[in-house]
Amino acid sequence: MILSLCLLLPALGPSSQEICSAPGALPAPTLYLSQTSVKPGESVQLQCSVISQLLATRIVFCQDGEEVSSQRGLLGKLTYNSDHAISGGSSGNYSCGYEIKDNDNQVIRSQLSPPQHLIISGALPAPTLYLSQTSARPGDSVRLQCSVFSWALATRIVFFKDGEEVSSQRSLLGKLTYDYDHVVSRGSSGNYSCGYEIKGSKNQVTRSQLSPAQHLSVTGLDLKLLLGITIPAVLILAVVLYLLGKKVASLARDQRERVQRDISNTPEDHIEYASVNWLRSSKHPRPQREETPTYATVGQQRDRCH
Known part of the structure; x- marks a missing residue:
């Protein structure tokens, strides 16, 4: 009975398969794919970057919650690569995680990296x-x-x-x-x-x-673009024409008011006198008298008599 329990304990212990479906609490690594869309027969490199103060003892690559590859951790190594040969079933979400063993040889698992989606194209x-x-x-x-x-x-x-x-x-x-x-x-x-x-x-x-x-x-x-340009232009033109018409009407009104003020300020007697003089000068023109030549002629005749 004791022997059976001893044989069963390793199977119940933590495994790399568990990290893909039940990750732990350590900080997640980062996964990079060399390409995200490939054809069957090609190869994609998966790179898992692990940043941890403790030595990662195992690196695990997962596809849709299942392990596809794993490798041992090495002292001082931070990035781990896995070359994945593409087949018809390679399309899916990929992630990676790592495990650390403490002083009591207990396995502590990390969180999984954010998933990266791989698409198989050209197969159909x-x-x-x-x-x-x-x-x-x-x-x-x-x-x-x-x-x-x-x-x-x-x-x-x-x-x-x-x-x-x-x-x-x-x-x-x-x-x-x-x-x-x-x-x-x-x-x-x-x-x-x-x-x-x-x-x-x-x-x-x-x-x-x-x-x-x-x-x-x-x-x-x-x-829509044409209407968006035309309508504002028409509105602006209408406003300009309205303001211009208002200005012209104001100028015309001011001009009429000035003329009326000039007429009302002109003396009526002066206007009548000017009219009378113009009428008289037109009806009875004054005769022109040549008095100077006449006086000159008379003076000459008197000198001859004496």
Whole structure:
């Protein structure tokens, strides 16, 4: 009986398998992946950086809560690498942790590093993407149709623009074509493609190749942008015209008031006298008298008589 308990104790003790599903309290290490999207047959390097004042006795690499690799810790070593050969089931979340043994030879586990997601791409045939039109104006709607032909059920359909995901939707059993209605804006010009994902028996995700890209060109002016510029301009012009009209009306009113003041301040007698003189001078012009020549002539005659 005692012998059986002794044989059972190592199995009940802490193991590297437990750290993947039940981590401890020591500070978490950091995990780096050499790449996050690979094809079957390629290799990815997993690098676990351990910062601890005590010697880590064991380094463990995990995938989706299960151990995939482990190695002994070395004195003074802070980073540990694991080269992982990619297969169809390699897609998933990867993390790492470490173990330390205390003076009583008790194993203390660390927390797991933040997970890094690895995607397997290119293992499935590419779908086909169709655009309802390849040239559109801002405000128009373009339908993107992704046709999926796969022996397995696609669990997710993804639409991309210039390599960036713009929309996704869940797949349905027996459905082969998936539509995405895209409202065109000034930034919609670019290359569009689509792909799909399939989950395996262990819930690992396998991603297809992307469809051949289809280019969408955006032409014409953006109606919203045009209205955004035109409406403020019209409002400003209306305000300027209103202020200008008000100023012109004010100047005209001031001019009329000045004229009325000038007329009211002019003496009435002076106006009548001027009118009478003008009338008299026009009706009875004064005769011009030549007195000086006459006096000169008379003087000459008197000198001759004497």
